[in-house]
Amino acid sequence: MGDDDKSLAQYNHDHPKKLRNMEPKLEPDQPDQPRYIAHIPEDILSYVISRMPWRSICRLKCVSMYWYSLINSKTIAPSPFRSSLFSTNNKEPDLFAGVFYQNFNSTEPCFFSADKDIKVEFITLGSRLELEVGELIERGLYAVDENMPLIPFNFYIEACCHGLLLCSHPKPCKQCKLRNCQVDRHYVCNPITKKFIWLPKPPEYPHRTVKTGFLVDQESGHYQVMQIPVNFMQTPSPKRVL
Amino acid sequence: MSSSLEKNMLILRSSDGEEFIVPEVVAVMSKAIKNMVEDECASNTIPVPNVDANILAMVIEFCKKHDESEAEAASDLKTFDSEFVNRGQEALYDLITAANFRDVKELLDALCQNVAEMIKGKSVHHIRIQFLGYQLFEILTSNFIWNIWCDRDFD
Numbered sequence: 001m002g003d004d005d006k007s008l009a010q011y012n013h014d015h016p017k018k019l020r021n022m023e024p025k026l027e028p029d030q031p032d033q034p035r036y037i038a039h040i041p042e043d044i045l046s047y048v049i050s051r052m053p054w055r056s057i058c059r060l061k062c063v064s065m066y067w068y069s070l071i072n073s074k075t076i077a078p079s080p081f082r083s084s085l086f087s088t089n090n091k092e093p094d095l096f097a098g099v100f101y102q103n104f105n106s107t108e109p110c111f112f113s114a115d116k117d118i119k120v121e122f123i124t125l126g127s128r129l130e131l132e133v134g135e136l137i138e139r140g141l142y143a144v145d146e147n148m149p150l151i152p153f154n155f156y157i158e159a160c161c162h163g164l165l166l167c168s169h170p171k172p173c174k175q176c177k178l179r180n181c182q183v184d185r186h187y188v189c190n191p192i193t194k195k196f197i198w199l200p201k202p203p204e205y206p207h208r209t210v211k212t213g214f215l216v217d218q219e220s221g222h223y224q225v226m227q228i229p230v231n232f233m234q235t236p237s238p239k240r241v242l
Numbered sequence: 243m244s245s246s247l248e249k250n251m252l253i254l255r256s257s258d259g260e261e262f263i264v265p266e267v268v269a270v271m272s273k274a275i276k277n278m279v280e281d282e283c284a285s286n287t288i289p290v291p292n293v294d295a296n297i298l299a300m301v302i303e304f305c306k307k308h309d310e311s312e313a314e315a316a317s318d319l320k321t322f323d324s325e326f327v328n329r330g331q332e333a334l335y336d337l338i339t340a341a342n343f344r345d346v347k348e349l350l351d352a353l354c355q356n357v358a359e360m361i362k363g364k365s366v367h368h369i370r371i372q373f374l375g376y377q378l379f380e381i382l383t384s385n386f387i388w389n390i391w392c393d394r395d396f397d
Contacts, residue, residue, distance in 0.1 A: 035335040036375040037357055044342055044354065051358040062366045064374065 046070055158186070159214035165189050166214035166225060186212065186225065199225060252279075253287040254302070260295035261287070264302055271305040273345035293340045297333075300326075301340055304349050327356040331373070 038045065049057055049071060061068045159166045168184040186199045213226045250266040252275075270276040275288060290298055307322055327334070334353060341349040361369060370376045 035332045036373055037331050037335055037338075037360075038369075038373045038375075040335060040338050041342060044338055044350070047350075048354045048357045048361070051354055052362045056362040059366060060361070060369070063369050 042070060158212045164214075164223065166212065168212070188214075188223070188225075254298060255287055255289045256293055256295040256298040257291050258294050260298075262295075262298060262302055264306075265309075268302065268305045268309050271309065271346055271348070272301075273347070275344065290344065292343060294336075297336045297340050300333075300337060301344070301346060301349060304352075305346065308348055323352040324356070327352050 040048075049060060049067075052060070057071060061071050157165055158168050166186060166188055168186050185201070188197050188199065211228045213228070214223070215226065216223050251263055252266050252269045254262045254264060254269065254275075256262070266279065269288070270279055278288060293301070304326055307326075308319065327337075329337070334357065338350070338353050338357075340346075341353060361373065364372070371378060
C-alpha cells in the first residue's frame with residue numbers, strides 16, 4: 001500500500017495538473033462521441049509510446065504539446081532502458097546489453113556490457129563514444145572482451161545500427177603514389193556472428209573529409225550507408241553508396 | 243486454496259446488466275477481481291461497471307484462451323493475440339479502458355503492442371487525424387499550430 005502511495009506521489013510530480021489539461025479533446029464525455037485511441041489514460045499512452053522505436057518517438061513529439069510534454073516527462077523510457085514500471089516477464093523485446101567503446105585513434109574497440117541488475121541511467125550508443133573507461137565502470141559497466149577478435153584488425157567503428165557495426169579499415173592507396181596515402185575501406189560486421197561484408201568502393205572525393213553514416217530504412221528494412229563529403233565552401237550533400 | 247478455486251464459478255455482470263458465468267481461474271486473471279475474491283468481499287455476482295457486455299465478452303474470450311493454452315505453444319498464443327487485438331479504433335479504446343480498469347496485464351500488453359504498431363511509422367498529420375480526431379481542415383488552417391502549441395496558459 002505504501003508503495004502505491006509513493007508511485008502516486010511520483011506520478012503527480014511528473015504530471016502536474018496543467019499538463020493533463022493540455023490535450024483539448026481528452027476523455028470523451030458523451031458515450032456517442034467518437035473515441036480515439038489517443039484519449040486513453042496517459043499512463044497507458046506513455047506505455048504505448050515507450051514500446052515504439054526511438055526514431056518514431058522523436059517524431060511523435062511533433063504531434064501535439066500534450067504528447068511533447070508526455071514524451072519529455074520521465075515516465076517514457078526508450079525501449080532499451082524501459083522502466084520497470086510495466087516490466088513484463090519474458091516479453092521484453094530488446095534489453096540493453098552494453099556498448100561498444102573505442103578510444104579516439106585507438107585500434108582496440110571494447111564491448112562493455114551492462115549488468116542486468118544494475119540500472120543504467122544514460123549511455124550514448126552513438127558512432128563515437130566519448131566516454132572514459134573509468135566513467136563506464138562507474139556506471140556499472142564492465143568490459144567483457146578486451147580485444148574483440150574481429151578480422152581485419154586495426155579498424156575503426158564508424159557507426160552502428162541495430163547491432164551491426166560499420167567499420168572502416170585503412171588500406172594503402174593504389175592510385176596515387178604517395179607513400180603514406182591511405183584509403184578507408186568500409187565493411188559491415190555483425191559482432192555476434194563475427195561475419196563481415198566488404199562494401200563496394202565508394203566514389204572518391206579527393207582532398208575532402210568524408211563523414212560516413214549507417215542507417216536502416218524503416219519502410220523497406222534495408223540497411224543504407226551514406227557518405228557526406230565535408231567541404232567548408234559548400235553545403236554537404238548526402239550520397240547513397242549502398 | 244487453488245483446488246477449491248478451480249471448481250468455483252463466478253458471475254460477472256456488465257454495466258448494461260448482462261451476466262456471464264466464468265470459471266474463477268479465468269476471472270482472477272483480472273487483478274482487480276482477484277483482489278475482490280481474495281478479500282472475500284465478492285458475493286457470487288461481481289459487478290463490472292464501465293464495461294458493457296460486448297467488451298466484457300471479448301475480455302472473457304481472451305482470458306479463457308490464455309488460461310486454456312498456458313501449456314500450449316507460445317507461438318499459437320501469439321497469433322491468437324495478434325488476431326484478437328486486430329480491431330477498430332473504438333473497440334480498441336474500450337478494450338484498453340477495460341483492461342486498464344480491471345487490471346488484466348496480458349491483455350493490456352497485447353493491446354499496447356498493437357497500438358504501438360499502428361502508430362509507428364505514420365506521419366504526424368496522419369496520427370493527428372486518425373488517432374487524435376483532428377479534422378483535415380483544422381490542420382490546414384494556419385492557426386492550427388497556434389492552437390496546438392501556443393494557446394495554453396503556462397502559469
